[in-house]
Structures are given as C-alpha cells and as structure tokens.
Amino acid sequence: MHDGEGTAAADREAGEAAAALVRLMERLRADCPWDRKQTFQDLAGYLLEECYEAHEALLANDLPELEGELGDLLFQIVFLAQLGREVGAFDLASVGRRIHAKMVARHPHVFGEAEVRDAEGVRVQWERLKERERSERGGPSASPFEGVPSALPALLKAVRLTSRAADLGFDWHRDADVLAKLDEEVAEFRSEVLAEPSEKARVAAEIGDILFTVVNVARRHGIDPEAALQGTNAKFRRRFEEVVRRVRDRGKEPGSASLEEMDRLWDEVKAGERGAGR
Numbered sequence: 114m115h116d117g118e119g120t121a122a123a124d125r126e127a128g129e130a131a132a133a134l135v136r137l138m139e140r141l142r143a144d145c146p147w148d149r150k151q152t153f154q155d156l157a158g159y160l161l162e163e164c165y166e167a168h169e170a171l172l173a174n175d176l177p178e179l180e181g182e183l184g185d186l187l188f189q190i191v192f193l194a195q196l197g198r199e200v201g202a203f204d205l206a207s208v209g210r211r212i213h214a215k216m217v218a219r220h221p222h223v224f225g226e227a228e229v230r231d232a233e234g235v236r237v238q239w240e241r242l243k244e245r246e247r248s249e250r251g252g253p254s255a256s257p258f259e260g261v262p263s264a265l266p267a268l269l270k271a272v273r274l275t276s277r278a279a280d281l282g283f284d285w286h287r288d289a290d291v292l293a294k295l296d297e298e299v300a301e302f303r304s305e306v307l308a309e310p311s312e313k314a315r316v317a318a319e320i321g322d323i324l325f326t327v328v329n330v331a332r333r334h335g336i337d338p339e340a341a342l343q344g345t346n347a348k349f350r351r352r353f354e355e356v357v358r359r360v361r362d363r364g365k366e367p368g369s370a371s372l373e374e375m376d377r378l379w380d381e382v383k384a385g386e387r388g389a390g391r
Contacts, residue, residue: 134188135205138195153196160189172343218242240280257281268339271328279332291330298322355382 141148167182191205198204203211219242221227222235229235247259261273278284285291302319305311331338356378360370367375 131191131205134191135195138188138191142195142199148192151192151196153193156189156193156196160186160193163189169343172340218246237280240277266339268324268328268342271325272332272338275325275329275332285329285333288330288333291326291333295323295326295330298326352379352382352386 138148143149163182163186167179167186170179170182190208194203194205194208197208217224219239221242222229222238227238229238243260257277258274261270261277263270265273275284285294298319302316302323305315305319308315328338331341356375357367359378359382360367360375363370
C-alpha cells in the first residue's frame with residue numbers, strides 16, 4: 114500500500130471511530146439515567162481524573178495501558194462535546210476544526226514562510242503568537258501571565274510562570290546564580306524551622322520558596338519537575354515496599370522493627386538497586 118493510500122485508510126478509520134463514539138454518546142444520553150443527568154460541572158472531576166491516569170501510564174511508559182487511558186480521556190471529550198451540542202454551543206466537529214486551525218496558525222514554519230532554528234525557537238515563536246492572538250481578541254494583556262490556568266498543579270504552574278518571565282528577560286544568567294539563590298532559601302528555611310517557637314506559616318512560605326527555586330533549576334535544564342518528583346515517588350515506594358518485605362521475612366511486622374533496622378535494610382535495598390543499575 115502506498116503512503117497516500119495508508120494515510121487515507123487511517124483517516125477513514127479514525128473518522129469512523131469518532132463517528133461511532135458520537136453515536137454511542139447520543140444513545141447513552143437518551144437511554145442511560147446516569148449519563149442523562151450529567152452536567153458540565155459533573156464531568157469536570159472525571160476529566161481531571163482521566164488526565165491523571167493517562168499521565169501515570171505515560172510516565173510508566175506502559176503503552177497498552179496508555180492506549181486504554183487515552184480512550185477514557187477521549188470518551189470524556191466526546192461526552193463534553195455532546196453536552197455542548199445539546200445547548201448549541203459546540204460539537205466534536207467544531208472542536209476538531211478549531212484545534213486544527215489553531216495548530217496550523219501556530220506552526221508558520223511548517224505551513225508558512227517563517228523560519229526557526231531549533232525547538233527553543235519554536236517555543237518562543239509559539240508564545241509570541243499566543244500574545245498576538247490575545248491582543249487581537251481584546252488589546253494587549255495587562256498581565257504577562259494571562260492564559261496560565263489557575264487550576265494547574267503547583268509545579269506545572271511554577272514552570273509556566275517562570276517561563277513567561279524568562280521570555281521577558283527576567284531569568285538568571287548562570288546556573289551558579291540559581292544555586293546560590295537555592296542556598297539562600299535553604300538557609301532561610303533552616304532558620305525558620307529552628308526558631309523557638311517556629312511559625313508554621315513562615316516555614317510553609319520558605320518551603321514554597323525552595324520548591325519555586327528548584328523548579329527554576331529544572332526549567333533551565335529542560336526537566337519536567339512533576340515527572341522528576343513522580344520518579345522519586347516511584348523509587349521510594351519500590352524501595353520501601355522491599356524493606357517491608359524483608360522485615361516480614363524476618364518474622365516481624367513493619368511497625369515493630371526499629372528505625373535502625375529499617376535504615377540498614379533501606380541501605381541494603383539501595384545498594385542492591387545501584388548494583389543492578391537502577
């Protein structure tokens with residue numbers, strides 16, 4: 114099969130699958146009491162949950178699981194599009210047309226005459242185009258952070274905020290400068306924690322400052338801090354579950370083992386993983 118024929122067949126399959134989902138959703142809204150009673154607000158939590166589940170499969174590089182989770186996420190989109198259609202606001206076709214037009218407009222180096230040198234150039238161009246679109250809709254933005262959703266997870270929001278500031282020239286010149294700032298924040302955190310009495314709000318503020326500075330380090334190195342922390346969470350879980358297993362192998366319950374014993378087992382597990390290249 115020629116490439117063009119393969120693309121055409123894939124287009125037909127995708128269109129047929131999308132149409133089948135739309136018909137399924139129409140049937141569910143007509144005949145299922147639970148589906149019929151759902152509102153936009155009811156679906157907000159489900160949409161977020163499916164995003165997180167897809168994100169987890171993605172980080173785990175579990176492609177079969179990711180396929181299923183993307184299906185669940187797509188179903189939520191079809192569901193919301195059906196609700197939009199029922200109130201005359203939008204439908205799946207208009208959603209598709211809108212994102213298609215948006216992506217073409219945001220890629221003038223592909224569909225137009227613009228030239229960019231690398232991925233960073235594409236990112237900078239993207240932000241400039243977004244700002245131009247905002248200006249065309251209603252004048253220049255009063256805030257450089259317009260369009261950064263307030264509901265974003267804190268780490269991701271910190272990346273978006275600091276990226277916007279960096280695009281306007283507000284960024285450290287060297288990693289050494291960021292690390293010096295991190296040392297400063299840690300010293301302030303230590304001072305607040307050791308204060309007598311320590312104030313919870315002040316300690317919390319210093320923790321926030323440390324996290325914000327670490328996000329800047331991650332951003333400058335192209336590292337997703339959320340993914341980095343998820344990796345550390347997975348590593349801790351894996352290692353501690355092994356510690357618990359070894360404690361039980363010794364005929365004890367985890368809560369009865371001393372901290373010193375668990376520390377020794379932790380070091381053993383850690384050394385074993387490093388020896389195995391993990």
